[in-house]
Amino acid sequence: MSDSTSGASAVPSHMSDQEESPRPNSEVTSGSSGVPSDMSDREETPTPDGEVPWWASEIPSNMTDQNESTRSGSEVTSGAGASVEPSLHMVLHALDTLGYRYHEALSRTFRPDENDRWNSELSERHNLIDELRSVLLPSIKEHLNSLLCALDLKVSGKHPCPDPELILETIPKFDQALEKITRSVQCISAPFPANFSHEFHLGRCKKFLRSRLHSQVRLIITNELCRLFYHCISFIPICKLVNDKPENLDHQTEMSKLKERVVSVWDDCHRSIDKTIKWLHKKPLGVLQEGWLEAEEKVTQVLETITKLPNPTINSGHRLDSSDTEVGQNTTRNPEAEHVLKVAKSTIPIIKLARILLNRLLEPSRKQTAVPFTMTELVDSDDLSSLCGRPYRIATRLEDLAGLFLRLHRANNGFGNNKQMFRSSIDSLFNTLDGSLNDLTFYLIPLPFKLFPRPQSNNQFAEWFDELRNLWRKATDNYLNTLNEGQYE
Structure with a gap:
């Protein structure tokens, strides 16, 4: 099965002129604040469709100071060392970097070197399938719940007030889990060496099954999780504007629309993960x-x-x-x-x-x-x-x-x-x-x-x-x- 779809439709257009897509197993270092260190400064807040939202010009300049640096606990050091809350800029760029890193995850199938180092490749692949089903995919559900809390969307019917510190704490957890998941799926879905002459004894690692697993996990990451990250990039600033100017009805309307989008995609992520976990329990029949x-x-x-x-x-x-x-x-x-x-x-x-x-x-x-x-x-x-x-x-x-x-x-x-x-x-x-x-x-x-x-x-x-x-x-x-x-x- 060919896996060429990369989920690029969810990627903001300002990223399309990047010269190189990240390798499937490339690493992104995260600072103690939870903000990946390879973030480049961006002048504008992107939306999932690559457009600058109409309300972006109304964000106060002190919310997007691009000269701040991070230190422990997602705090920002100012002049004499006093700590202030992380900026909106830090949160948006952390989400942007996370989405960019994984928007082409699992876009191809290859054989990692790790497979050649295993003594029993078949049993190691089955162990990875068990870990994916029982640990790694459920951990993404936990991080999704944490993100929903950080976005202040657990309680309906109230004006959400996203917590930048909690969001920045959640981002590296997503990063670590997605890194493990992509590596595991690449190892599981890799071609077997030539000495595996037939598939009868491969169990859950038959090509028909491992190709479908590769495709399902790729779609969860690229079509749903990355889409969620980009919707959050649009949602967080408008929440700030609504809380600062509650009398502005246009802002409230926009926030309600974006809130509905975020919650809908969040639900899609949960459903797809549950479906894949259930699928991993199934036999070929x-x-x-x-x-x-x-x-x-x-x-x-x-x-x-x-x-x-x-x-x-x-x-x-x-x-x-x-x-x-x-x-x-x-x-x-x-x-x-x-x-x-x-x-x-x-x-x-x-x-x-x-x-x-x-x-x-x-x-x-x-x-x-x-x-x-x-x-x-x-x-x-x-x-x-x-x-x-x-x-x-x-x-x-x-x-x-x-x-x-x-x-x-x-x-x-x-x-x-x-x-x-x-x-x-x-x-x-x-x-x-x-x-x-x-x-x-x-x-x-x-x-x-x-x-x-x-x-x-x-x-x-x-x-x-x-x-x-x-x-x-x-x-x-x-x-x-x-x-x-x-x-x-």
Whole structure:
């Protein structure tokens, strides 16, 4: 799996002219104040979209003094050594640097030197997966909670007053945790040396699984955490302005909007981390079922789309009723458009069969007539990719076909010269189904359950799948016959 997306959309435009992106494992030193030492002075406060907020000019100059230096406890030393609170500038630039450092994290996969130093590479990778699941990802949730407290967003319905010291204490904690996470994921997702001739014994480190882990963690960091940091850069100064000038309604409106954004992205971060932690507990079959669930949701939506299309009428020249408002209430459906609706409705049995298959794969133990199953360990990444991809392709092709029918209906058009495309779409669907059923028959293992106390043979799968094939063929033949009925080529 190629991981080229870097989440750059969340990066302020003033950073786009940097000559070099940080290396995935490059280090940023943090001073005792929690402000990374490589911060460059910036004249303006960035927003997540790279624009300078309209209220930036109203920030008092003494809040953005760029000549302050840090010392212990996030304090700033002034003239005679008296300490004052950290400046707004320090907080914004610390967040900016943190976001910049990780906005391209895990953008590529490579083999770190650390992997070559391990005595047992496979066991070390599994240990890192366990640490990622039980320690590192949960630590990010803790730091997110600390950041929410530091932003004074724990209690709703009040004007937040972010605490600069608490924010600066939280930033190096994020930095350390993200550094460990990116290093761990690079080690886990790295290619194995050539002497690993097959994947059967790799467990959770099969390429199919480790590539997905790499992608999931990359998206958490680049698309969500970095986005949160950049939204905070916009949110913190406007809070200061609202607290200084509470009578300014424009500031209050802007603050409310930014507050909602910060909380929304914070929620997204939490959900994605929880989802990834749960994902790391799953065996390969559980990961496949996650993909099948997405396919099942698509198929259900396709069935709803086709079902909502109006039924074709026997007589041509049917005037559309109020349910056909997408076409127009005063439009008359022509015979070609009637034929499109008839063919569209003939796909319903095929769609229902696809949904039955996916339901059986997702919820085998809920139906007494079904046979619960597990999956053989003798499966590699190519097999897993095929097991996951073919049912999903069935769903996406049905979705595409439904979209074509919907467009023709809205335009009140017939097939024109495109009938062959509609034939090929259904023919290729059967080939995909056939390949998927062959895979499932080979790799799924029936388990004993109350109706059958002993494990059942794979013949039960073969028998059920053969029945499904026959029903699918009949539904396909009916579709093709309906398509060929039209007199209007």
